[in-house]
Amino acid sequence: MMSVPIESSSASEIHGLSSHARASPACDAQLPRLTSVRSGRGLPSQRRARLKKLVKVNLRVGTLNVGSMTGRGRELADMMRRRRVQILCVQETRWKGNKARELGDGFKLIYSGANSSGRNGVGIVLNEEMKTKVTNVNRISDRVMSLRLEIEHLVINIICAYAPQVGCDEEIKEAFWRELEHEISAMPNDERIILGSDLNAHIGRGNSELTSRIRGIWGMGDENDEGKAVADFAVAADLAILNTFFQKHDNHYLTYRSGGRTSQIDFLLCRRQHLKEVSNCKVIYGEAVVAQHKLLVIDCVIESEKSNTKKEAMPKIKWWKLKDPIMKCEFKRKVMDSIEEMNEDEWWEQSSKGMKKAGKEVVGVTSGKGPPKEKETWWWNEVVQEAIKKKKEAKKNYDRTGSEEDHEAYKRTKKIAKKEVAISKAAAMDEVYKELETREGEKKLHKIAKTRDRATKDFTHIKNIKDKEGRVLRDEEEIKERWEEYFRNLLNEENERRIFEDGAPNQGMTKGIEREEIVFVLKKMKNGKATGPDELPVEAWKAMDEVGVDL
Incomplete structure (x- = not known):
């Protein structure tokens, strides 16, 4: 465990400091209040200072070099579920293309493709909850990618990196570090960063005066040239190398094992200012997804303002089941029974309620929890x-x-x-x-x-607003201004127009809607489309056959 040294002080120094002592830090929640004595109950709500509720976000992030994703997706998802890993950075995926893929059990892989030779490739696996938090994905190369998550009121950038091996050309190594540094420097200082990486470097044990801020005293092996490059990068970006800040058994440092050789080459890093939010970092042994590399994880506890938005279930009537002839006949019978109980004028006013009631009784309703998890793993028997x-x-x-x-x-x-x-x-x-x-x-x-x-899409729902430069906006006022700008440009655009001096000619009386027109329109209308204010889909009217046309 990392300990903080305390310098000794004389009794007089302590006595001198005690006169300035506070019961709470200077940055606590008392300052925003109008007064520390008088109650604000009688003040208008706009002037009352309210303490914001905080919620703790527990996050487990891991990194693992998988060697190849082919044939390992479902097993990887199973490992993440058992080990409670919510986010996993994977290196050497060896999959070409820049896409996303469901792995099963709710887990999704977003990856940046391998090069032309089918080597390298990086990706980030997210569990069912985290994949709904993605607001942006940036694929830099087959060695570096990042994605942006918005959790409660927090913004967390997850970066996955795969460094060149020791024997690679210096140009390739320099290009990798240049890409990684550029990506991190573009991220705002108030946003969190977690970097999961296979850096193919040995950083050794202990630190120096230059690296003491970003590196702890724990680790394995001796530092090599690649390890010095990692330290220089961490110092420049002010990232803490988390593997080195927690005292563990030697086995919980080793991330690579092959042919009797063991080493520590996989690392997790975060901003130094957020190091206190990381409660643990260790290697998990016993997983057989990959033979050589070991799973490295960190546990984070982050405090954030509590979000007031609640996701409510929206049950829907299973209208698509009216394709079944038996259910169709039963639905039609129940609707006709409701017509017989009242005259046509009264029933027309209550048609929506009557048909929806019949639909609920015959075909039932959904749970409202959304579609089921990915079913693409039938083979997992x-x-x-x-x-x-x-x-x-x-x-x-x-x-x-x-x-x-x-x-x-x-x-x-x-x-x-x-x-x-x-x-x-x-x-x-x-x-x-x-x-x-x-x-x-x-x-x-x-x-x-x-x-x-x-x-294969990175995210299916757009949940953020961007400015003209593509920067994601978070401030409420900036979002309002962006919407105002959008509608101003949309609604005030001048187009060529023709001005008619004379009004349109009077066409006289028009015919009412005929029965044949209703039949024609019903045949043309497609199933599964959005409903109108009455919430009745076209399937319900089609199920009524000729009776529905007459009504």
């Missing part, structure tokens, strides 16, 4: 889970003993698990293809394509 479990147990035995026999057992179970995943995926996809060949499957094809395309 009991056979696959058992194979993964055996691989994990074999990995634990090998980590504990280090014997050649256990190493062979681990490699054997790893091969079996990989084979079971491939077989299960192929079988699941065969079922999908068979379903798509049917008549109903053809209708689902467009929906599946649309859903998968949406899943």
Whole structure:
């Protein structure tokens, strides 16, 4: 644990300081009040100073070099769920392109693609809650990317970095550090930064007068040239290297193991001013997702103003179930019964309530909690889970003993698990293809394509306002000014227009709406569209057949 040295003071010095002592710090919440004595109960609400409620945000962030994301997505999501990791930076994904992908169980990977040779690549995995907090994604290269989260009233920038190996050209190394420094320097000082990285560097144990602010005294190994570059970067950006500030057993420093060699090359960093918010940093052993690298995590407790917005459930009637002939007939019968109980004029006034009541009774309503979690992991069956479990147990035995026999057992179970995943995926996809060949499957094809395309987006809902330069606005007044500017430009644009001196000719009496027109319009209207003020979709009127047209 990091301790703060206390210099000794004489009794006279202490007595002199005691006359200026405060019961609370100078920056506490008493200062904004109008007076520290008189009650403000009788004052107008605008002049009453109110203490803002604070909420503690518990956050666990990790970093892991995965070697390749191919075939590891679902296993990675399972590991994050068990280890309660909300955000995970992954390096060496080796996936090309700049997209996002659902991994299953609510976890989503946003990645910056590998180079032309299929190497490198970085990404950030978010759990179900955190993926809704993303407001911006910035892909710099196949080695550096960042995303911006807004949690309560906090802004947290998550950066994922993968440094070149020791043997790479100096130009590649310099380009990497230049990209990383430029990205961090562009972030406002009041926003938090968490950098999860594989820096391929040894920083060693201990620190110097120059690095004592950003580096603790704990660690492993000896510092090399790459480690000095890491220290120089951290000093320039004022980032604390979190691995070095917490005393742990040696195993909880080592992030890499291969061929009997162990080292500490993966690091988590944050702004030095926010170091007090980090309560722990350690390596978690026993995970078999990757053979060489180990999962490194930090635990943060951040205080923020409590958000007053509450997400309310919005149950909806399952109108799409009216495709079922039995439900359609039952719905039609209930609506007709309600018509018989009153005359047509009265029923027309109550049509919305009557049809919605019949719909709730026949087809039911949703829970209002939104769509279910990603269903793209049908292949994650009991056979696959058992194979993964055996691989994990074999990995634990090998980590504990280090014997050649256990190493062979681990490699054997790893091969079996990989084979079971491939077989299960192929079988699941065969079922999908068979379903798509049917008549109903053809209708689902467009929906599946649309859903998968949406899943590749970084975020599906825009939750922020940007200025003309693309900078995300947070201040309420700036947001109002931006909306004012937008509508001023939109509504005051001058266009060419034709002025008619004479008014439009009188067309005389027009015919009323005929029955054939209603039938034609109902056929043309598509299902699943937004409803009007009566909240009745076109499916409800179509289900009424000829009776609906007559009404």
